[in-house]
Amino acid sequence: MARYAFDLFTIGAGSGGVAGSRRAGSHGARVGIAEAVRIGGTCVLRGCVPKKLLVYGAEFADAFEDAAGFGWSVGQRRFDWARLIAAKNKELDRLHGIYVNLLTSAHVAIFDGHARLVDPHTVEIAGKHYTAANIMIATGARPVMPEFPGAEHVISSDDALDLKALPKRVLIVGGSYIAVEFAGIFGTLGSQVTIAIRADRLLRGFDHDIRSALMEEMTTRGIEIRARTQVVRVDKKGHGLVATTLDGGEIAVDAILYAIGRHPTTGNLGLEKIGVRLKERGAIAVDAASRTEVPHIYAIGDVTDRLNLTPVAIAEGRAIAETLFNNNPTVVDHLNVPTAVFSQPPVGTVGLSEEVAREEVGAIDVYRTRFRPMKGTLSGRHERTMMKLVVDRKTDRVLGCHMVGRDAPEIIQGLGIALQCGATKRQFDRTIGIHPTAAEEFVTLRDKVPEPKAEIAAD
Ligand SMILES: Cc1cc2nc3c(=O)[nH]c(=O)nc-3n(C[C@H](O)[C@H](O)[C@H](O)COP(=O)(O)OP(=O)(O)OC[C@H]3O[C@@H](n4cnc5c(N)ncnc54)[C@H](O)[C@@H]3O)c2cc1C
Numbered sequence: 242m243a244r245y246a247f248d249l250f251t252i253g254a255g256s257g258g259v260a261g262s263r264r265a266g267s268h269g270a271r272v273g274i275a276e277a278v279r280i281g282g283t284c285v286l287r288g289c290v291p292k293k294l295l296v297y298g299a300e301f302a303d304a305f306e307d308a309a310g311f312g313w314s315v316g317q318r319r320f321d322w323a324r325l326i327a328a329k330n331k332e333l334d335r336l337h338g339i340y341v342n343l344l345t346s347a348h349v350a351i352f353d354g355h356a357r358l359v360d361p362h363t364v365e366i367a368g369k370h371y372t373a374a375n376i377m378i379a380t381g382a383r384p385v386m387p388e389f390p391g392a393e394h395v396i397s398s399d400d401a402l403d404l405k406a407l408p409k410r411v412l413i414v415g416g417s418y419i420a421v422e423f424a425g426i427f428g429t430l431g432s433q434v435t436i437a438i439r440a441d442r443l444l445r446g447f448d449h450d451i452r453s454a455l456m457e458e459m460t461t462r463g464i465e466i467r468a469r470t471q472v473v474r475v476d477k478k479g480h481g482l483v484a485t486t487l488d489g490g491e492i493a494v495d496a497i498l499y500a501i502g503r504h505p506t507t508g509n510l511g512l513e514k515i516g517v518r519l520k521e522r523g524a525i526a527v528d529a530a531s532r533t534e535v536p537h538i539y540a541i542g543d544v545t546d547r548l549n550l551t552p553v554a555i556a557e558g559r560a561i562a563e564t565l566f567n568n569n570p571t572v573v574d575h576l577n578v579p580t581a582v583f584s585q586p587p588v589g590t591v592g593l594s595e596e597v598a599r600e601e602v603g604a605i606d607v608y609r610t611r612f613r614p615m616k617g618t619l620s621g622r623h624e625r626t627m628m629k630l631v632v633d634r635k636t637d638r639v640l641g642c643h644m645v646g647r648d649a650p651e652i653i654q655g656l657g658i659a660l661q662c663g664a665t666k667r668q669f670d671r672t673i674g675i676h677p678t679a680a681e682e683f684v685t686l687r688d689k690v691p692e693p694k695a696e697i698a699a700d
Contacts, residue, residue, distance in 0.1 A: 243271075244372075244374070245362060245372040245373050245374045246271070246273070246371055246372045246373065247271050247272060247273045247350075247371065247372070247373040247374070248265070248270040248271045248272065248373070248374050248375065248565075248566070249261075249262065249265045249270050249271075249272045249273075249373060249374070249375045249376075249377060249562075249565065249566075250272070250273045250274070250275070250364050250371060250373035250375070250376050250377070251272065251273070251274040251275070251376075251377040251378075251379055251558075252274075252275050252356045252364065252376070252377070252378050252379065252380055252510070253274075253275070253276065253277075253282065253378065253379035253380040253381055253506075253542075253544070254274050254275070254276035254280040254281070254282060254340070254344070254351070254379075255281070255282020255283055255284065255285075255379060255381050255542065255554070256282055256283070256284045256285070256542065256551040256554045256555050256558075257379040257381075257541040257542035257554030257555060257557055257558040258274060258276075258282070258377065258379030258541075258542070258558060259274070259280070259281075259282070259340055259343065259344060259558075260554070260555040260558040260559050261377055261379065261541060261557070261558025261559055261561050261562050262274045262344060262347070262349045262377075262558070262562075263343055263344060263347040263349065263562075264347075264558070264559045264562035264563065264566075265349075265561075265562035265565065265566050266344075266347030266348045266349045267347050267562075268562060268563075268566035268567045269566065270562070270565070270566045271348075272347075272348070272349045272350065273349070273350045273351075273352060273364075273371055273373065274344060274349050274350070274351055274352065275352040275353075275354060275355075275356035275364065275366050276351070276352075276353060276354075277354060277355040277356070279337060280337060280340045280341050280344070280351070281333070281336060281337045281340045282381055283381050283382070283543070284551040284554075285333065285336050285337070285340065286333055286336075286337065287398070287399045287402060288398075288551070289551055290332075290333065290336065291329050291333060291402045292398075292402065292419075292422055292423075292426075292583065293583060294325075294328075294329045294332065295325065295329065295402070295426045296422065296425065296426055296583045298325045298329075298426075298430075299425065299426045299427075299429035299430045299585070300429065300585075302318075302320070302429050302430060302431070303429060303585075303622070305318055306620070306622075307616065307620035307621075307622055308620075309620075310619040310620040310621050311619055311620070320407075320430060320431070322404070322406060322407040322430070323405070323406070326402075326403060326404070329402075330403075352366050352371070354366045354367045355367075355509070356510075357509055357510050357511040358376065358510060358511040358512065358514075358515055358517075358538075359511060360515060361376075361515045361516070361535055361537070361538065362374070362376075362537075364376065365511075374537060375537045375538075375539065375561075375565055376537065376538045376539065377538075377539045377540070377541060377558065377561055378510065378512075378517075378525060378533075378538065378539065378540040378541070378544055379540070379541050379542050379544065379554070379558060380505075380506040380507065380510065380544045381505075381506050381542060381543045381544055382503035382504055382505050382506055382543035382544065382546070382549065383503060383504060383506050384397035384398055384399065384499065384500070384502075384503055385499075385501055385502045385503060385504050386499055387414075387472070387499055387501070389472075389473055389474050389475070390474040390475070390476075391474050391475030391476050391477070391482075392475065394475045394476075394477055394482055394497065395414075395475055395497040395498070395499050396496060396497065396498050396499070397498070397499060397500075398419050398423065398498070398500055400498075401423055401496075401498050404496065407427070407430055407431070407432060408427065408432055408494070408495040408496035409432060409433065409495050410432065410433045410434075410435075410481075410493070410494040410495050410496075411427050411432050411433070411434055411435070411494055411495065411496045411497070411498060412435045412436075412437060412472075412482075412484055412492050412494040412496070412497045412498070413427075413434065413435070413436045413437070413497075413498045413500060414436075414437045414438075414472055414484075414497065414498070414499050414500065414501060415436075415437075415438065415499060415500040415501035415502070416436070416438040416439075416440060416442065416443040416444060416445060417444075417500050417501065417502060418444065418582040418584075418588075419500040420436060420438075420443070420498075420500035420501075421436070421443055421444065421455065421459065421582060421584040422582060422583050422584055423498055423500065424436055424459065424464050424584070424585075425459075425583070425584045425585035428459075428462055428463060428464050428585065429462075429585050433463075434463075434464045434465070435464075435465045435466075435467060435492055435494070436459075436464060436465070436466045436467065437467045437470040437471070437472060437484075437486070437492070438466065438467070438468055438469075438470065439469065439470070439471055440468065440469070440700040441468045441469065441700055442456060442468070442700060443455060443456055443459075443466065444582065444588075445700065446594075447582075447588070447590060447594060447643075448590065448594035448595055448596070448629065448631075448641065448643045449594070449595060449596060449697050450595070450609060450627060450629050450643065451588055451590060451594075451627070451629075451643050451644075451645055454611070454625075454627035454645040455582075455584060455586075455588060455645050458585075458586055458624060458625070458645065459584070459585070461623060461624070462585060467486075467492075470486050470487075470488075470490075471486060471487040472484045472485070472486055472487075472492075472497075473485055473486065473487050475497060478493070480495070481493055481494060481495050482494055482495065482496070482497055484497055503543065503549070504522050504523055505522065505523045505524040505525065505543060505544045505545070505546050506543075506544060507519060507523045507524070507525060507544060508523070512525070515535060515538075516534055516535050517533045517534060517535055517538055517540075518533065518534045520546070522546065524544065524545055524546035525540035525544050525545050526545075527539070527540050527541075527545050529572050530560070530561075530564065530570075530572050531545065531557050531560065531561060531573075539561050541554055541557035541558050541561065542554030542557060542558070545557075547575060548575050548578055550578065550580060552578075553573065553575070553578060556573045557573050559571070560572060560573050577591055577592050577657060577660045577661055578591070578657075579591035579653050579654055579656070579657035581649065581650030581653065583650065586624055586626070586645055586646050586647055586649070587645075587646070587647070587648075587649045587650055588643075588644065588645050588649055588650075589642075589643075589644045589649030589650045589651075589652055589653030589654070590641070590642070590643045590644070590653060591641065591642050591653050591656055591657045591660050592631065592639070592640050592641035592642060592660050593631055593640040593641040594631070594641060594643070595607055595629075595631050595641070595697065596697050598631045598633075598640050598641060599697070602633050602640065604633075604634040604635060605631055605632060605633060605634055605640065606631075606632045606634050606666075606689045607629065607630070607631055607632070607689065607690040608629065608630040608632065608666075608686035608687070608688065608689060608690065609627070609628070609629040609630075609686075609690050610627070610628050610629075610682050610686060611625050611626065611627045611628075612625060612626055612682070613625050613626075614626050614646065614647060614679055615677055616647075624646075624647075625646075626644070626645065626646025626647065626679055626682075627643075627644065627645045627646060628642075628643070628644045628646070628679075628682050628683060628686070629641075629642070629643040629644070630642055630643075630666065630669070630683065630686055631643075632666045636665070637665040637666050637667055638663055638664070638665055638666075639659065639660060639664050639665065639666055639669060640660075641660075642656040642659075642660065642683065644683075646679060647679065648679065648680070652679070652680045652683070655680075656683065669683065669684050669686075670684065670685075672684040
């Protein structure tokens with residue numbers, strides 16, 4: 242008889258938990274997985290997928306507008322938010338079904354319900370106990386919501402994906418990528434959008450040229466960005482809401498979306514009692530191999546608050562399965578992970594921002610261009626693309642590639658491979674461009690940006 246019922250028990254069936262459990266099952270391990278809400282997790286049900294479907298839906302508005310410049314007469318347009326939401330939800334049901342099938346076909350036993358640890362090898366779900374040799378915690382993160390009078394009237398990104406109607410006026414609080422993505426969705430679909438941020442700029446942590454280019458483009462598209470603004474209360478007035486700011490100002494809207502960050506889901510998991518250490522904001526402390534301070538207990542994905550992205554959570558989950566059950570010790574490299582913001586226009590970025598490169602590397606060269614894409618010439622759209630390379634002056638290695646503009650996420654994914662390979666600026670220059678594209682600018686950047694006179698402010 243085996244000492245434990247399972248070789249691996251995973252808590253949380255989101256991106257990381259499902260990927261790691263499936264991989265472990267495919268290597269012959271006996272795997273169990275618990276899910277408190279719905280198999281699929283944040284990315285599939287409340288994040289990347291539904292958000293991107295709404296982005297696609299919104300972008301038709303631009304396409305109809307642009308078409309006129311190319312000879313099209315587009316008839317009367319009518320947008321039905323409820324139909325888009327229903328279509329999106331149908332697709333999410335389909336994906337949920339696929340995830341369940343993927344787990345069962347890898348012989349992973351599924352348990353519905355909230356799971357917690359009662360001792361280092363025992364998981365409790367609905368009063369029943371299950372033992373496992375190894376535990377993988379993949380419980381993800383949750384939106385941080387405000388605590389002030391009237392906080393019950395504001396919504397999170399989870400709620401925004403299922404609104405009954407498109408709000409005419411919406412206030413988005415926060416400068417995160419989730420905030421700017423929803424601003425793009427609502428704004429493009431015709432809502433009047435205001436963003437309130439405490440700082441001066443959106444997208445903290447991103448390269449400063451991305452931040453300013455995106456703010457400029459969003460403002461051109463009619464989104465009002467109120468910097469240094471803090472909401473302190475919300476009141477219901479008639480059918481609408483009024484947000485009061487710290488300086489006494491009022492913003493009247495129909496919906497208020499908070500996107501000020503996410504906290505790891507570590508409550509009621511029984512972690513402290515068994516010696517799993519938590520860091521600030523409740524994230525689980527792990528080493529490079531995603532191991533907690535209890536050696537057979539691992540934590541992956543957003544619950545560890547490292548790089549909170551789906552492909553990272555998936556890679557971390559699979560790495561554990563490879564290490565434990567395929568005799569293939571694997572550690573995920575968190576360097577040069579490409580990432581995107583599906584804003585309007587979108588952002589793509591990989592590697593070091595100019596600020597971080599100056600701090601960590603010192604002598605760098607910066608190449609940058611800003612131009613109106615070819616499509617804009619006939620469509621008349623006043624949107625400009627920004628592209629930028631950050632290069633190590635000593636080694637000529639490209640340290641960072643940054644872009645704000647159409648197709649940026651698709652373009653930057655390819656450049657992520659170049660950065661992984663340690664490509665130099667000279668190798669970028671020797672690459673022949675594809676003409677006519679925006680992407681070719683990345684291999685034809687010649688002029689260095691003059692050194693900044695003052696330190697670039699980070700906020
Ligand atoms: C609006 C939004 C947009 C996003 N867009 C992108 C994007 O474009 N690209 C990208 O890479 N990332 C995106 N993300 C981030 C991405 O969704 C997460 O990084 C990813 O889902 C993390 O996977 P995970 O496995 O760590 O956790 P999750 O996918 O969050 O899964 C955790 C699961 O654990 C379950 N759970 C929690 N506690 C328990 C418990 N005690 N017992 C049982 N089950 C439990 C939860 O119900 C959940 O299903 C987005 C996130 C949001 C919110």
